[in-house]
Amino acid sequence: AQSVSQHNHHVILSEAASLELGCNYSYGGTVNLFWYVQYPGQHLQLLLKYFSGDPLVKGIKGFEAEFIKSKFSFNLRKPSVQWSDTAEYFCAVGGTDKLIFGTGTRLQVFP
Amino acid sequence: EAQVTQNPRYLITVTGKKLTVTCSQNMNHEYMSWYRQDPGLGLRQIYYSMNVEVTDKGDVPEGYKVSRKEKRNFPLILESPSPNQTSLYFCASSWGGQLAKNIQYFGAGTRLSVL
Numbered sequence: 001a002q003s004v005s006q007h008n009h010h011v012i013l014s015e016a017a018s019l020e021l022g023c024n025y026s027y028g029g030t031v032n033l034f035w036y037v038q039y040p041g042q043h044l045q046l047l048l049k050y051f052s053g054d055p056l057v058k059g060i061k062g063f064e065a066e067f068i069k070s071k072f073s074f075n076l077r078k079p080s081v082q083w084s085d086t087a088e089y090f091c092a093v094g095g096t097d098k099l100i101f102g103t104g105t106r107l108q109v110f111p
Numbered sequence: 112e113a114q115v116t117q118n119p120r121y122l123i124t125v126t127g128k129k130l131t132v133t134c135s136q137n138m139n140h141e142y143m144s145w146y147r148q149d150p151g152l153g154l155r156q157i158y159y160s161m162n163v164e165v166t167d168k169g170d171v172p173e174g175y176k177v178s179r180k181e182k183r184n185f186p187l188i189l190e191s192p193s194p195n196q197t198s199l200y201f202c203a204s205s206w207g208g209q210l211a212k213n214i215q216y217f218g219a220g221t222r223l224s225v226l
Contacts (some may be wrong), residue, residue, distance in 0.1 A: 009151075032213055043201065043217040044200075065200075090153060094213030098144065098169060103153035
């Protein structure tokens with residue numbers, strides 16, 4: 001069965017700390033991977049995506065993610081977080097007819 | 112401005128009283144979808160539509176109906192709401208195609224409370 005696991009449910013960091021959010025997937029087919037972000041009170045928006053090619057993808061606001069096929073992982077990283085990165089982050093895998101989302105990771109960044 | 116518009120944004124209703132949440136997109140997208148978001152469960156797909164008059168069940172379709180009579184609109188209907196449908200609902204749209212439909216544009220959400 002297709003699934004996405006995000007093991008970090010809640011992450012608390014100070015500004016300037018480095019961030020890595022875990023994402024593991026289970027999917028039998030060509031993998032398309034995504035990170036979406038939901039800022040407080042706002043709708044989800046696409047942060048970055050991987051379809052093929054370079055497994056290190058860069059997104060908006062200094063975020064990047066690395067696709068490691070052998071580990072079925074697509075972890076999200078940022079070298080130095082800001083208070084404005086406080087949000088909920090969702091990993092997703094693109095299936096034939098739909099996106100399959102993980103349960104989300106709530107990130108809180110304190111000044 | 113390209114957008115997905117949901118109405119209402121907030122709704123409080125009582126058990127059994129039929130309601131409709133509207134969703135409209137102005138991007139000429141073929142694919143539209145409804146999700147519900149619940150704490151600890153992430154986003155779960157309710158229904159989706161690949162194009163006009165083509166709809167299909169997602170992961171949690173029970174208690175919901177949809178229709179797609181026009182390309183731009185994809186209303187979500189709760190014929191007889193129950194308290195377990197209290198949730199945050201999102202409509203999304205995207206271009207069709209294997210890859211493009213995964214790049215979805217989301218509405219602002221509708222927070223529904225069923226008493």
